[in-house]
Amino acid sequence: MEQKKGQGKQAQNKEFVKxxxxxxxDYSQWYIDVILKxxxxxxxxxxxxxxxxxxxxxxxxxxxxxxxxxxxDTGHENAYFxxxxxxxxxxxxxxxxxxxxxxxxxxxxGGNEILNEPLAVRxxxxxxxxxxxxxxxQSWRDLPILINQWCNVVRWEKSTRPFLRTSEFxxxxxxxxxxxxxxxxxxxxxxxxxxxEFLETxxxxxxxxxxxxxxxxxxxxxxxxxxxxxxxxxxxxQAGTSHNLGQHFAKVFDITFLDQDDLLKHVxxxxxxxxxxxxxxxxxxxxxxxxxxxxxRMAPTQVVIVPILGKKxxxxxxxxxxxxxxxxxxxxxxxxxxxxxxxxxxxxxEWEMRGIPVRIxxxxxxxxxxxxxxxxxxxxxxxxxxxxxxxxxxxxxxVEIQEDMLARALEFREANTRRGADYExxxxxxxxxxxxxxxxxxxxxxxxxxxxNETRAxxxxxxxxxxxxxxxxxACGGKAVEAAxxxxxx
RNA sequence: CGGGGCGUAGCGCAGUUUGGUAGCGCACUUGGUUUGGGACCAAGGGGUCGUAGGUUCGAAUCCUAUCGCCCCGACCA
Numbered sequence: 001m002e003q004k005k006g007q008g009k010q011a012q013n014k015e016f017v018k019x020x021x022x023x024x025x026d027y028s029q030w031y032i033d034v035i036l037k038x039x040x041x042x043x044x045x046x047x048x049x050x051x052x053x054x055x056x057x058x059x060x061x062x063x064x065x066x067x068x069x070x071x072x073d074t075g076h077e078n079a080y081f082x083x084x085x086x087x088x089x090x091x092x093x094x095x096x097x098x099x100x101x102x103x104x105x106x107x108x109x110g111g112n113e114i115l116n117e118p119l120a121v122r123x124x125x126x127x128x129x130x131x132x133x134x135x136x137x138q139s140w141r142d143l144p145i146l147i148n149q150w151c152n153v154v155r156w157e158k159s160t161r162p163f164l165r166t167s168e169f170x171x172x173x174x175x176x177x178x179x180x181x182x183x184x185x186x187x188x189x190x191x192x193x194x195x196x197e198f199l200e201t202x203x204x205x206x207x208x209x210x211x212x213x214x215x216x217x218x219x220x221x222x223x224x225x226x227x228x229x230x231x232x233x234x235x236x237x238q239a240g241t242s243h244n245l246g247q248h249f250a251k252v253f254d255i256t257f258l259d260q261d262d263l264l265k266h267v268x269x270x271x272x273x274x275x276x277x278x279x280x281x282x283x284x285x286x287x288x289x290x291x292x293x294x295x296x297r298m299a300p301t302q303v304v305i306v307p308i309l310g311k312k313x314x315x316x317x318x319x320x321x322x323x324x325x326x327x328x329x330x331x332x333x334x335x336x337x338x339x340x341x342x343x344x345x346x347x348x349x350e351w352e353m354r355g356i357p358v359r360i361x362x363x364x365x366x367x368x369x370x371x372x373x374x375x376x377x378x379x380x381x382x383x384x385x386x387x388x389x390x391x392x393x394x395x396x397x398x399v400e401i402q403e404d405m406l407a408r409a410l411e412f413r414e415a416n417t418r419r420g421a422d423y424e425x426x427x428x429x430x431x432x433x434x435x436x437x438x439x440x441x442x443x444x445x446x447x448x449x450x451x452x453n454e455t456r457a458x459x460x461x462x463x464x465x466x467x468x469x470x471x472x473x474x475a476c477g478g479k480a481v482e483a484a485x486x487x488x489x490x
Numbered sequence: 491c492g493g494g495g496c497g498u499a500g501c502g503c504a505g506u507u508u509g510g511u512a513g514c515g516c517a518c519u520u521g522g523u524u525u526g527g528g529a530c531c532a533a534g535g536g537g538u539c540g541u542a543g544g545u546u547c548g549a550a551u552c553c554u555a556u557c558g559c560c561c562c563g564a565c566c567a
Binding site for chain 2: 026347
């Protein structure tokens with residue numbers, strides 16, 4: 001045993017613990033720091049996989065809760081399909097296999113037996129679901145089929161980032177069948193709008209809705225629509241997709257129904273999904289150098305109460321905050337942090353890092369004045385509120401924060417969206433501040449390819465109902481046929 | 491799959507150049523004093539240094555191989 005320990009002198013570090021790299025120093029590192037320090041995830045012992053910890057999973061549960069309600073409201077039901085897809089089913093749709101082949105994980109052994117047909121771990125479930133649908137549908141009376149599945153999927157990714165791109169992720173996939181092309185198209189657009197509205201209302205993320213180009217569309221679809229959001233580093237993130245599958249899958253999987261006119265027809269299908277990637281979007285749209293900033297409607301805990309427990313006043317403060325917690329519980333998701341092993345200052349920093357929208361401070365001085373201190377996470381502003389006004393003020397404040405966060409995100413996107421037809425300017429912007437660039441485009445695949453090679457920017461979406469400003473493609477000079485949003489993407 | 495970086499206590503790191511039997515901060519445990527923006531004192535617990543070989547009297551340190559992770563690209567929710 002040595003006698004060296006406890007030399008007595010401790011470093012007097014009065015600074016805040018520098019746990020998070022500032023955004024401006026290294027954006028990727030900032031992102032990683034935030035998700036690790038807030039205990040949202042942890043890396044798995046295998047590359048590309050992660051554990052989603054309670055702090056992260058609670059956000060996924062909020063997403064599920066809010067989206068699931070919207071799915072039900074639009075007539076959908078949940079179901080569950082197998083994790084594995086036999087090779088032959090996956091191979092039926094040519095574009096589909098080709099698109100997913102490089103990222104498939106295969107099961108080749110069951111117990112000690114080599115399987116006579118390998119099973120792919122689902123990268124998406126069109127193939128297996130279509131196989132079921134071909135048996136479930138006979139008559140026009142069986143349509144529409146409106147089913148959604150919440151599950152995990154596996155795509156063997158070469159480069160991965162927590163939440164944004166991992167080899168396994170959680171998502172929901174809606175799979176519907178319809179009698180007509182019009183009905184399928186309407187469904188595709190309806191669900192796209194559900195996503196857009198959800199992102200805006202709940203996550204305070206303004207999203208651009210539009211159509212994907214041929215290059216960017218889903219493998220096997222007729223048309224793909226998407227919602228795209230702009231992150232605070234100027235890169236775009238595909239937040240959700242909705243596909244009109246046409247009859248491609250119906251034909252190869254033989255999904256037919258006898259229509260009222262006595263003719264055997266193929267169904268028209270759609271599929272649509274969002275994933276745990278949305279958690280990454282939430283972090284990158286709203287987070288700051290102190291950590292997470294959660295919109296009140298998404299926050300698993302909306303309000304945290306931090307009592308200031310001096311020795312003399314400990315009991316009466318504690319009694320007061322317990323009573324306060326009980327009183328607020330009915331109207332907000334509130335949590336009381338009455339741990340005595342941490343100082344109030346430590347708790348302030350901790351809950352700010354975790355993004356809790358509102359903090360209530362209650363100390364002896366507040367008790368004397370029948371008031372509390374409210375501090376909002378997004379702006380750091382503090383205010384004094386009398387106990388009588390508190391529940392009403394809190395409700396109002398949460399609404400204000402939600403609205404302000406959306407407004408700020410929208411303002412950021414506006415400030416980082418350029419419109420123009422100057423390819424040189426575009427190249428410079430994609431190299432420097434990035435953001436979105438709305439430009440007239442010729443619609444040609446090879447032109448898009450060229451832009452990508454030269455700038456690493458891609459077409460994020462072709463917005464609805466928008467005429468190109470100018471008649472020449474900004475990149476190749478050909479005839480402009482549509483307006484396109486370009487950006488570097490995640 | 492290319493380019494770069496890194497594997498030493500739960501986390502962050504020092505020690506590797508020049509080989510000598512492992513240390514610091516945070517966290518953790520116990521007791522006490524504290525509590526309005528990351529408190530303090532004292533006493534403790536915890537590591538076969540990614541893995542496998544090799545060189546050596548002796549390897550965290552040198553050599554070889556191997557595995558993994560992170561970042562930046564090519565390909566993709």
